[in-house]
Amino acid sequence: MRRAHATLARGCHLKHRIVGLGTKKWLLSHQEPGTKQVRAPSGILEFWPADQVVSVLAGTSLDDLQQGLREQGQCLPLPDPQVQGKCLAGWPGTVGGLVAANLPHGLWKVCGGPRDWVLGATLVQAGGTRAKSGSRAVKSVAGFDVHRAMVGSWGQLAVIESVILRTWPMTAVPTCRGTLVGQLDPQEAWIQRTDRSNFALALDRSPKVLAYDEPSCTIWSAEEPPTPSIGWLLGPGGRRWSGQPVHPFRIRLKEVLDPNGVFV
Amino acid sequence: MMKRMVSGSDALVAGLAQLLEPDQVLHGPAIEKAYECDAYTVDRSPPFAVVLPRSTEEVCQIVKWCSEFGVPFTPRGAGTGLSGGAMAAKGGVVVSTKKMTQILELDPLNERLWAQAGATNASLSAAARPHGLHFAPDPSSQTVSTLGGNIAENSGGPHTLKYGVTVQHVLQVTFVDSAGVAHRIGNLVEGDPEPDILSLIVGSEGTVGLVTEAWVKLTPLPTEVRTLLAAFPSVRAATETVAKIVASGILPAALEFMDGRMLMALRQAFGLSFPAGAEAMLLIECDGNDPAKVDHEAHSCESVCRGRGALSVEAAETSEERARLWTARKKGIGAMGRLAPTIVTHDGVIPRSRLPEMLDFVYEVAARHGLGVANLFHAGDGNLHPCFYFDDREPGIVQRVVSAGEEILARCVELGGSVTGEHGIGLEKLDGLKLMFSDDDLSLQRSMRRVFSTSELCNPCKLIPDQRGCVEHMRRWRGAAT
Ligand SMILES: Cc1cc2nc3c(=O)[nH]c(=O)nc-3n(C[C@H](O)[C@H](O)[C@H](O)COP(=O)(O)OP(=O)(O)OC[C@H]3O[C@@H](n4cnc5c(N)ncnc54)[C@H](O)[C@@H]3O)c2cc1C
Numbered sequence: 168m169r170r171a172h173a174t175l176a177r178g179c180h181l182k183h184r185i186v187g188l189g190t191k192k193w194l195l196s197h198q199e200p201g202t203k204q205v206r207a208p209s210g211i212l213e214f215w216p217a218d219q220v221v222s223v224l225a226g227t228s229l230d231d232l233q234q235g236l237r238e239q240g241q242c243l244p245l246p247d248p249q250v251q252g253k254c255l256a257g258w259p260g261t262v263g264g265l266v267a268a269n270l271p272h273g274l275w276k277v278c279g280g281p282r283d284w285v286l287g288a289t290l291v292q293a294g295g296t297r298a299k300s301g302s303r304a305v306k307s308v309a310g311f312d313v314h315r316a317m318v319g320s321w322g323q324l325a326v327i328e329s330v331i332l333r334t335w336p337m338t339a340v341p342t343c344r345g346t347l348v349g350q351l352d353p354q355e356a357w358i359q360r361t362d363r364s365n366f367a368l369a370l371d372r373s374p375k376v377l378a379y380d381e382p383s384c385t386i387w388s389a390e391e392p393p394t395p396s397i398g399w400l401l402g403p404g405g406r407r408w409s410g411q412p413v414h415p416f417r418i419r420l421k422e423v424l425d426p427n428g429v430f431v
Numbered sequence: 432m433m434k435r436m437v438s439g440s441d442a443l444v445a446g447l448a449q450l451l452e453p454d455q456v457l458h459g460p461a462i463e464k465a466y467e468c469d470a471y472t473v474d475r476s477p478p479f480a481v482v483l484p485r486s487t488e489e490v491c492q493i494v495k496w497c498s499e500f501g502v503p504f505t506p507r508g509a510g511t512g513l514s515g516g517a518m519a520a521k522g523g524v525v526v527s528t529k530k531m532t533q534i535l536e537l538d539p540l541n542e543r544l545w546a547q548a549g550a551t552n553a554s555l556s557a558a559a560r561p562h563g564l565h566f567a568p569d570p571s572s573q574t575v576s577t578l579g580g581n582i583a584e585n586s587g588g589p590h591t592l593k594y595g596v597t598v599q600h601v602l603q604v605t606f607v608d609s610a611g612v613a614h615r616i617g618n619l620v621e622g623d624p625e626p627d628i629l630s631l632i633v634g635s636e637g638t639v640g641l642v643t644e645a646w647v648k649l650t651p652l653p654t655e656v657r658t659l660l661a662a663f664p665s666v667r668a669a670t671e672t673v674a675k676i677v678a679s680g681i682l683p684a685a686l687e688f689m690d691g692r693m694l695m696a697l698r699q700a701f702g703l704s705f706p707a708g709a710e711a712m713l714l715i716e717c718d719g720n721d722p723a724k725v726d727h728e729a730h731s732c733e734s735v736c737r738g739r740g741a742l743s744v745e746a747a748e749t750s751e752e753r754a755r756l757w758t759a760r761k762k763g764i765g766a767m768g769r770l771a772p773t774i775v776t777h778d779g780v781i782p783r784s785r786l787p788e789m790l791d792f793v794y795e796v797a798a799r800h801g802l803g804v805a806n807l808f809h810a811g812d813g814n815l816h817p818c819f820y821f822d823d824r825e826p827g828i829v830q831r832v833v834s835a836g837e838e839i840l841a842r843c844v845e846l847g848g849s850v851t852g853e854h855g856i857g858l859e860k861l862d863g864l865k866l867m868f869s870d871d872d873l874s875l876q877r878s879m880r881r882v883f884s885t886s887e888l889c890n891p892c893k894l895i896p897d898q899r900g901c902v903e904h905m906r907r908w909r910g911a912a913t
Contacts, residue, residue: 217678217784218813240680271622278755280622282630283599289876297876302867304780306596306812307849308585308634308896309867311879315598315630324626336680362541362622384620397622409623414616416628419882 175205175295175326175429182431183293187261187323189229191268193355195321196405202431207328209265211235219334220286220303222269225263225327232262235268241334244278246343252388253352254378255345259379263327269319270401271360273345276382278335281318288314293429303331316420323431324424349377361398369395440479443502447482447524450492455530458479466525468512469517471859473775473829478505478519483530486607487613490632493526494641494889495611503888506637508549508580511572512856513776516636517584519761520892521904526641528579533560535644541620542649543602548579548642550585555647558794564649567594570853571761581640585634587853588640589685589760590716592811594650598633598854605644606632609889618648631879636855637890639883639900642903653684653718657729660756661736662709664793666690666806671713672784673810674741676715677783679735681728685716686811687760690790693767693805693818700766705759706743713810714760763807764818771803771820777836780852783813789846793817796838814852815821815843841866858905 175183182202184195207225211232214221216239223232229245238244243265248256255270258263266281266288287301290313300313317327356377361369366384370376374388386392394400399409423427440458447456463477479502484490497504501524510517519525526550536545539562544555546786554575555566569588570576578587582604587596595599603617617629631641661751663669673686690696691710697703705712713736717728733744747753767774781789790806793815797804808816819832840850850856851864868876877895893902 169613200643215782215784217674218782219677220782269622269624273897275622276535279595279599282622282627283595292875296871296874299868300865300872300875302780302844302847302849303782304813304843304848304852305783305808306587306591306780306852307816308853309849309851309860310598310864310876312585312598312630312634313879316627316879319622319624320625320626321624336682338680339682339685360622364540398622399618401624407624409618409625411615411618413625414614414628416614416616416882417626420628420631423878423882 175291175293180427180429183429184431185263185267185326187226187264189262190258190260191270193403194268194401194405199431203327207261207326209261212329214239215303216241216402218303219336220304220305220331221305221334222329222331223262224329225266227262229259229262229265236334237337240337242337242340243284244274244330244335244356245338246273246345251343251345252350253380255343255347255380264332266318266327266330267320267322271358271380271383271385273343273380274341275380275385277341282315284312284333285318285330286333289328290317291326291328291426293325293425297328303333303349303355305333324422325430334359340367344382345378345380349375353377353389355403356389357391357400357402358385358387359392359395359398359400360385361395365396365398443479446496446500447480447493450496451482451484451489455483455485457483458865466507466510467518469512469515471513471515474515474518474858474908476519476522476904478525479522481525481527483527485530487607488556490526490607490641490643491611492612494607494609497524497888498610498886499538501888503891505890506579506583506641507567509551509572509575512580512584513574513778513854514851516855516857516890516893518605518858518908520637520858520890520901520908523888528549528577531643537562539564539649542651543646544649545644548577548582550578552576552578552581559649560652562654565652566647567591567600567650571764578645578647580637581615582633582645583635584853584855585657587809587812587814589687589809592809593682593684594719597601598630600648600650601629601633601645602648603646604629604632604642605639606642608640609884609886613643617646628805630880636857636894638666638894652859654720655722655725656716656718656753658726658753658756659715659733659736659744661713661715661744662706662899663711663713664708664740664742666711666790667787668740670715670790670810672713672736672741673786674784675735675739676732677811679731681731683715683728683732683811685714687714688712688806688808688810689714689750689759689763690806692803693710693763694759694809695768696770696805697762700769701762703759708742712759714756732828760807767818767820771822773823774818774820774874775832775836776816777839778819778851778854779815779840779848781813781815781843781846781848783811785846786810786813789815789842792842793839796835799884800835802835809852813848815839856894858893864896
C-alpha cells in the first residue's frame with residue numbers, strides 16, 4: 168500500500184482501491200485480483216480551536232481525531248460507538264471514510280452530516296494531480312464545492328488526501344436519541360433512510376432491526392428490508408437503491424475526474 | 432451541433448416569439464436598460480431580449496432554441512445579485528423566472544416544500560409559517576430575492592450562522608441543462624449513498640443550467656428567542672467579543688456587527704438613536720426550544736459583552752422589541768445609500784478569531800486610499816462586508832475603491848479565508864479566485880463545468896476565470912457605469 172500521489176503517477180492505468188481502516192469494506196463490491204490499494208496519509212495538520220475548524224489528513228482514524236479535538240473541548244458530533252453501537256455511530260473508521268461513505272448516524276437530525284461539516288478538501292486525482300477546493304473559512308462561495316461532491320463518492324472519483332472540517336463544542340452536542348435494539352458491534356447491516364410519513368411502516372417491515380433513529384428516519388437491520396417507498400437503501404456487497412437510475416451527471420463526474428476508470 | 436445563424440435582434444426576437452406568448456418576450460431600449468446589470472452596477476451589458484417562461488417545459492424550449500442558434504443565455508431571478516452574475520455578459524437572452532413563482536406543494540409532516548424557482552425566499556417561509564416551519568436561509572434581500580437565485584448563489588444570511596447556508600436546505604432540484612434537457616437531481620431523503628451532484632449545482636451561479644423548481648427542507652421555528660443589542664466604546668472591544676463568544680462554544684443563531692460609521696448613517700437617515708459613545712454594536716440572537724438553555728446562552732453572551740466593556744446590553748422582552756432591535760441591522764444598507772451617491776459593498780471571509788486584526792486592516796486601507804468605509808456584517812461567520820461610500824463623479828475614485836477592495840480580499844485569503852462568503856464570484860471576482868487557487872485547483876474547477884456541458888452559451892464569462900472569448904467582451908462592459 169502506498170501513498171496516494173506517489174502511486175498515482177501520470178499515465179497510470181492500474182486499478183486502485185482507496186482504503187481506510189476497512190471498517191466499511193462489507194459495503195463495497197468485491198475487489199478484483201490485481202487491484203492495488205491506496206490510502207491517504209494520517210495526522211491532524213492544524214487545529215484552530217478558536218475558529219472551531221480542523222484540517223486533517225484523510226487517513227486519520229476518527230478515534231485519533233476525536234481525541235485530538237477533545238483536548239480542546241471540541242469534537243465531530245458523532246455518537247460514541249462504545250455506548251451507542253456501531254450503527255448509530257456511523258461505522259467509524261477514517262476521516263476519508265466518513266466523508267466518502269457519508270453514512271447516517273444518530274445525531275444527524277440536529278448536527279447534520281459530513282456534507283454540512285466539510286469546508287474544503289485536497290484531492291489527488293487519477294494521474295497524480297493534487298488540487299484543492301474550499302477554505303478554512305466557515306462560509307465560502309468561491310467556485311464549485313468539489314469537496315462536497317466527494318461526500319458519498321465511495322472512493323470512486325479521487326483520493327481525498329485531506330479535509331477541512333467544522334468542529335463542534337462538546338457542550339453543544341445533544342444526546343443521541345437513537346435506539347439500539349441489537350448488538351453493539353454487528354459485522355454488517357442494511358441501512359435505509361426514509362421520510363417521516365413512511366418511517367413507522369418501514370420500521371415495522373424491516374427484519375431483524377439492529378438500531379433505529381426516529382429523528383432522522385434511519386433504520387439499520389441485519390437482514391435485507393423491503394425497499395422503502397421513498398428514500399434510499401444501502402446493503403452489503405455494494406448493493407444500493409435510491410429510487411432513481413444512476414444519473415448521467417454522476418457518470419459524467421466519474422469520466423471527468425477519473426477518465427481511465429482507475430478507482431474501483 | 433452546427434449552429435444555425437440568426438442575425439440581428441429583430442430576427443432573434445421573432446424566433447423567440449414563436450415559442451412564447453407576446454407578454455413573455457420583452458425587448459427594446461427600456462428593457463435593455465432595465466436588465467443591463469444586477470445590483471452590482473459597475474459593469475453593464477444589455478441583453479437582446481428578456482424571456483419570461485412559466486414552466487420547466489418552456490425553459491427547455493427556450494434553452495434548446497438558444498443552443499440551436501448559438502445564442503448566449505443568462506438565468507435571472509430578482510437581479511439582486513451583488514457580483515454581476517445575472518448580467519448578460521455576451522448579450523443574448525436573459526431567462527427570467529419572474530413568472531415562475533408558484534409554491535407547488537407543502538408537506539409539513541415531512542418538513543419540505545416544493546416551489547418554482549422564481550418564488551421569493553420570503554414567500555417560502557410565509558407559506559410554511561402556519562405549520563410552525565420556515566425556510567432557514569435568510570438573505571437580507573429575502574423579500575425579493577428568489578429561490579433560484581438563492582440556490583445559484585448558495586446564499587446565506589444572519590441566521591445561517593446556526594442553521595447553515597442554502598445548500599444545507601435543498602433536497603432536490605429540477606434542472607434544465609445547457610442543451611435544454613430537464614433533470615431531477617437530489618433525493619427527497621437526505622444523505623443518499625451517491626456523489627453529491629446537487630452540491631455542484633448549488634452555488635454554480637447559473638453557469639451550468641437553470642434551476643426551475645426545487646424541493647427545500649423546512650426547519651421548525653424555534654419557540655424561544657432571545658435578542659440582545661450590545662453597544663461598545665470601540666470596534667476592537669466588539670470584535671474581540673465576537674471572537675470570545677465563538678471560542679467559548681456558544682452557538683448563537685445570529686451574531687451581527689455594525690460600526691460607528693454605520694450607526695452615524697442610521698442616525699442621519701432614519702433618526703435612530705444609540706447609546707452615547709457607541710463606536711460599534713453587536714446584535715446577538717439565541718434561539719431553541721428549551722427556555723432554560725436559551726436563557727443560559729443569552730446570559731453567557733451578555734456576560735462576555737459586559738466582560739469586554741460593553742456600554743450597554745439591551746434585551747428584547749417582546750417580539751415588537753425584537754423587531755425594534757433588528758431595525759438598525761436591517762436598515763443599514765438603505766442608510767448608506769443616503770450618505771453618498773454610490774456605495775460598493777465588498778464581501779470576504781476570514782477565520783473568525785482574526786476579526787479584530789482584520790477590521791483594523793480595513794480601516795487602515797480605507798484611510799490610505801482616502802475613502803469612507805462603514806461596516807455591517809455577519810460577524811459570527813467571519814463574513815465581512817466593508818461598505819465604501821463615495822461620489823463616483825470624483826475622478827479616479829472608482830479605481831481607488833477597486834484597489835482597496837482587492838487589498839482587503841488579498842488579506843482575507845492570507846488569513847486563511849475566502850474572497851466571497853455569499854455574493855459569489857460572478858464577474859466581479861474572477862481575479863479574486865486566482866488569489867485563492869493554484870492553476871491545478873482552477874483546472875479542477877473548470878472540469879466541474881464540463882460535468883454538465885461543453886457548451887459555452889450558458890451564462891458565459893462568470894465564475895471561472897479565463898474563459899474563451901470573454902476578454903474582448905470584458906473591455907466592453909468593464910466599468911461601463913463610469
Ligand atoms: C440589499 C441586498 C442585501 C443582500 N443580502 C444578502 C445576504 O444577506 N446574503 C446573501 O447571500 N446575499 C445577499 N444579497 C445578494 C443577493 O440577494 C443573493 O445573491 C440572492 O440569492 C440573489 O437572488 P436573485 O433572485 O436576486 O438572483 P439574481 O441576482 O437574479 O441572480 C443571481 C445569480 O443566480 C443566477 N440565477 C438566478 N436564478 C437562477 C435559476 N433559476 N437557475 C440558475 N441560476 C439562476 C443568475 O444567473 C446569477 O448568476 C443581497 C443583495 C442585496 C441587493
